[in-house]
Amino acid sequence: MQIAKVIGTTVSTxxxxxxVGRKLLILRPTDEKGEPIGKPYVAIDTVNAGVGxxxxxxxxxxxxxxxITKDCPVDAVIMAVIDSLEVDGKSSFVKS
Amino acid sequence: MQIAKVIGTTVSTxxxxxxVGRKLLILRPTDEKGEPIGKPYVAIDTVNAGVGxxxxxxxxxxxxxxxITKDCPVDAVIMAVIDSLEVDGKSSFVKS
Amino acid sequence: MQIAKVIGTTVSTxxxxxxVGRKLLILRPTDEKGEPIGKPYVAIDTVNAGVGxxxxxxxxxxxxxxxITKDCPVDAVIMAVIDSLEVDGKSSFVKS
Amino acid sequence: MQIAKVIGTTVSTxxxxxxVGRKLLILRPTDEKGEPIGKPYVAIDTVNAGVGxxxxxxxxxxxxxxxITKDCPVDAVIMAVIDSLEVDGKSSFVKS
Amino acid sequence: MQIAKVIGTTVSTxxxxxxVGRKLLILRPTDEKGEPIGKPYVAIDTVNAGVGxxxxxxxxxxxxxxxITKDCPVDAVIMAVIDSLEVDGKSSFVKS
Numbered sequence: 001m002q003i004a005k006v007i008g009t010t011v012s013t014x015x016x017x018x019x020v021g022r023k024l025l026i027l028r029p030t031d032e033k034g035e036p037i038g039k040p041y042v043a044i045d046t047v048n049a050g051v052g053x054x055x056x057x058x059x060x061x062x063x064x065x066x067x068i069t070k071d072c073p074v075d076a077v078i079m080a081v082i083d084s085l086e087v088d089g090k091s092s093f094v095k096s
Numbered sequence: 097m098q099i100a101k102v103i104g105t106t107v108s109t110x111x112x113x114x115x116v117g118r119k120l121l122i123l124r125p126t127d128e129k130g131e132p133i134g135k136p137y138v139a140i141d142t143v144n145a146g147v148g149x150x151x152x153x154x155x156x157x158x159x160x161x162x163x164i165t166k167d168c169p170v171d172a173v174i175m176a177v178i179d180s181l182e183v184d185g186k187s188s189f190v191k192s
Numbered sequence: 193m194q195i196a197k198v199i200g201t202t203v204s205t206x207x208x209x210x211x212v213g214r215k216l217l218i219l220r221p222t223d224e225k226g227e228p229i230g231k232p233y234v235a236i237d238t239v240n241a242g243v244g245x246x247x248x249x250x251x252x253x254x255x256x257x258x259x260i261t262k263d264c265p266v267d268a269v270i271m272a273v274i275d276s277l278e279v280d281g282k283s284s285f286v287k288s
Numbered sequence: 289m290q291i292a293k294v295i296g297t298t299v300s301t302x303x304x305x306x307x308v309g310r311k312l313l314i315l316r317p318t319d320e321k322g323e324p325i326g327k328p329y330v331a332i333d334t335v336n337a338g339v340g341x342x343x344x345x346x347x348x349x350x351x352x353x354x355x356i357t358k359d360c361p362v363d364a365v366i367m368a369v370i371d372s373l374e375v376d377g378k379s380s381f382v383k384s
Numbered sequence: 385m386q387i388a389k390v391i392g393t394t395v396s397t398x399x400x401x402x403x404v405g406r407k408l409l410i411l412r413p414t415d416e417k418g419e420p421i422g423k424p425y426v427a428i429d430t431v432n433a434g435v436g437x438x439x440x441x442x443x444x445x446x447x448x449x450x451x452i453t454k455d456c457p458v459d460a461v462i463m464a465v466i467d468s469l470e471v472d473g474k475s476s477f478v479k480s
Contacts, residue, residue, distance in 0.1 A: 001312070001330040001364055003298075008128055008183035010099075012152065014143050015176035016162055024097065024152065024176075026128050026183065032296060032314050032328045040128045042097040042152055047302050051184065056300065056312070056330055061157045061253075061349045061445075062363040066304055069361075073165075073175045075158040076097055079361045080303035080312075087296035087314065088339065104224055104279035106195075108248065110239050111272035112258055120193065120248065120272075122224050122279065136224045138193040138248055147280065157253045157349075157445075169261075169271045171254040172193055200416055200471035202387075204440065206431050207464035208450055216385065216440065216464075218416050218471065232416045234385040234440055243472065253349075253445045265453075265463045267446040268385055289408065289426040289460055291394075320392055320410050320424045335398050344396065344408065344426055349445045350459040354400055357457075367457045368399035368408075375392035375410065376435065 001056045003030050003082065006049050010042060018072045025049065025078065027057065032085055034093040043076035044069055054093060056080040097152045099126050099178065102145050106138060114168045121145065121174065123153065128181055130189040139172035140165055150189060152176040193248045195222050195274065198241050202234060210264045217241065217270065219249065224277055226285040235268035236261055246285060248272040289344045291318050291370065294337050298330060306360045313337065313366065315345065320373055322381040331364035332357055342381060344368040385440045387414050387466065390433050394426060402456045409433065409462065411441065416469055418477040427460035428453055438477060440464040 008026035012019070023045040029038035034054045043057045046068045055078045063069055063077035085093040104122035108115075119141040125134035130150045139153045142164045151174045159165055159173035181189040200218035204211075215237040221230035226246045235249045238260045247270045255261055255269040277285040296314035300307075311333040317326035322342045331345045334356045343366045351357055351365035373381040392410035396403070407429040413422035418438045427441045430452045439462045447453055447461035469477040 001332075001362060003314075003328065003330060008181060008188065010152070010176075010181055011179045012176040013179055015152075016142060018161070019176060026099070026181065029327070037327060039125070039133060040099065042099060044097075046304060056298070056303075058361045058363040059348075060155075060363055062351065062361050064158065064161070065306070065352070065359055065361040071161055073154045073158050073161040073173055074097060075154040075156055077361055080298075080300040080307060083299045083301055085296060085298055085314065092296065104277060104284065106248070106272075106277055107275045108272040109275055111248075112238060114257070115272060122195070122277065135221070135229060136195065138195060140193075156251075160254065160257070167257055169250045169254050169257040169269055170193060171250040171252055200469060200476065202440070202464075202469055203467045204464040205467055207440075208430060210449070211464060218387070218469065231413070231421060232387065234387060236385075252443075256446065256449070263449055265442045265446050265449040265461055266385060267442040267444055289428075289458060291410070291424065291426060317423070325423060334400060344394070344399075346457045346459040347444075348459055350448065350457050353402070353448070353455055353457040365457055368394075368396040368403060371395045371397055373392060373394055373410065380392065 001058050004055055004057050005030050005036055006051050006053050016073050032087050032092050043078050044074045045078045047078055047081055049078050049081055054082040097154050100151055100153050101126050101132055102147050102149050112169050128183050128188050139174050140170045141174045143174055143177055145174050145177055150178040193250050196247055196249050197222050197228055198243050198245050208265050224279050224284050235270050236266045237270045239270055239273055241270050241273055246274040289346050292343055292345050293318050293324055294339050294341050304361050320375050320380050331366050332362045333366045335366055335369055337366050337369055342370040385442050388439055388441050389414050389420055390435050390437050400457050416471050416476050427462050428458045429462045431462055431465055433462050433465055438466040
């Protein structure tokens with residue numbers, strides 16, 4: 001899974017019928033401290049995540065293993081909001 | 097999912113029978129403002145997207161979860177046309 | 193899907209039984225003009241593609257969605273030969 | 289599979305119900321000597337791995353092929369703890 | 385598929401039960417001449433490949449399409465030993 005920060009939102013009127021009513025958020029991958037390090041991507045939200053929060057996303061067919069995403073044409077899902085991260089025994093990120 | 101810009105079209109006479117009549121478009125991935133940042137790829141269109149439009153694409157087995165792409169040998173699908181993007185509370189892209 | 197140029201062939205005597213009699217070609221990904229830009233990979237051919245031709249390849253489980261590749265241990269398939277590419281309304285590649 | 293070093297842990301209260309009670313560890317990919325060389329990612333643990341250990345992870349749908357991860361929205365699993373690695377006939381890593 | 389060179393072996397006592405008795409080899413991706421060009425990864429061997437040999441590997445769910453790897457938590461499989469490679473009509477690699 002990827003640690004990622006929610007940075008924004010998307011609006012689409014014309015889309016696959018299975019995506020109607022779904023929230024598609026823009027994220028950037030982060031390092032183990034929650035600092036963005038990679039290119040933006042979009043994931044479907046299943047845990048009511050908000051902009052600015054650190055989350056975990058699963059990619060590929062694994063993104064379809066939630067009740068909300070079953071059989072949907074989506075390849076990335078937010079399935080956890082991160083409270084804290086610890087690296088080598090020290091806290092590296094705490095949700096504010 | 098990937099935010100991408102449709103930049104062109106492909107023509108193929110010799111192809112898998114499941115692809116007959118399908119529209120295969122050339123795209124470039126973009127950042128959260130709609131600016132191209134990566135290498136081109138090709139996706140099957142399911143939402144009647146046009147050249148110049150910003151879209152969302154799903155990759156891998158997820159690309160086969162639409163009515164049009166079911167069981168097709170395609171690993172990328174355009175399943176939404178983007179109207180607008182918002183980053184950190186500010187509009188970063190609006191379809192013209 | 194990836195636009196790619198067929199650059200060569202592979203010969204393997206010892207291989208999975210499902211690959212017996214199959215043609216495994218070496219390709220390089222290209223840009224939208226057909227110019228090679230990435231590292232070589234190998235795909236199974238289902239459209240009788242030849243060295244020098246520009247083709248489309250599908251990756252992952254999508255590579256197993258053709259009659260020839262069903263249930264095979266292959267993660268890339270050539271499923272179309274490209275006749276021409278058009279970018280921003282102008283021809284960027286024409287098969288010679 | 290990826291050789292990776294476990295570097296830390298994650299805590300999430302809000303998450304998909306299938307992840308309740310599961311251990312999600314932070315890893316960094318390593319080279320064949322066990323030296324970290326890539327960006328951090330998160331995998332679900334199925335072999336009781338500890339921080340500092342070298343492990344093998346499987347990605348994508350393969351991550352769901354263990355008893356613990358079946359049908360879970362996870363795209364990376366730790367399914368082996370590495371005792372030792374040997375390259376070109378010489379030991380390149382031994383678990384201490 | 386990836387052309388890769390087998391460079392070493394792994395030893396794991398603690399692992400998923402489906403991996404017991406399986407050979408997990410360390411590889412490096414190569415170019416079309418068999419020269420290593422990328423980062424090391426691990427694949428399960430199904431063709432009795434040896435260190436130093438050039439092989440083909442399939443990734444993702446395709447790695448589970450052999451008799452040996454069915455339902456296993458592995459995302460890369462060696463399913464062919466390369467005898468020779470030919471690029472643009474000239475031999476670029478011959479197994480010694």
